[in-house]
Amino acid sequence: MSKKRFVIKFEDNNRKLPIEAEPNSIIDLVKNNKVKQRRIFDENGKVIKDIDTSNHNQPKFHPMGAHKHVYNFNNYGHPHGKSEELTDEEIAQNKDIIFEEINYNYLNEDIE
Incomplete structure (x- = not known):
C-alpha cells in the first residue's frame, strides 16, 4: 500500500x-536533516505506530x-505503547531510516 508522506521539521x-x-499517511519528524x-x-x-530512530x-x-x-487508544491513561523491537518487515519497510549496527541492534535472544 502506498502512503502519502509529510515532513515536519523539528527546527521549526x-x-x-x-x-x-x-488517512493512510506517514509523517516524519526531522532534526538536522x-x-x-x-x-x-x-x-x-x-x-x-511510531518508529523512533x-x-x-x-x-x-x-x-x-x-x-x-x-x-x-483503549489504554486511556497512556495510549502510546511501551517500546518494542522492530520486526523484520518493519525494518524492511523503514530501510531509509533504520540501519543495523548504526541505529539499530537486533536483540533476539534465540540467535547464537
Whole structure:
C-alpha cells in the first residue's frame, strides 16, 4: 500500500507529531536533516505506530536503539505503547531510516 508522506521539521519548533492526520499517511519528524521519528496513520487518519530512530539517550529503556511504539487508544491513561523491537518487515519497510549496527541492534535472544 502506498502512503502519502509529510515532513515536519523539528527546527521549526515542532517537537511533537499530530495524533490525527490524512488517512493512510506517514509523517516524519526531522532534526538536522535526519528523521527522529516516523508516525504511521491508519485508514481513518488515527495514529497506529511510531518508529523512533534512536534510543533517546536512554539505552536502559531502549537497548535496541531504533524501536517502535504501537498505539492502543483503549489504554486511556497512556495510549502510546511501551517500546518494542522492530520486526523484520518493519525494518524492511523503514530501510531509509533504520540501519543495523548504526541505529539499530537486533536483540533476539534465540540467535547464537
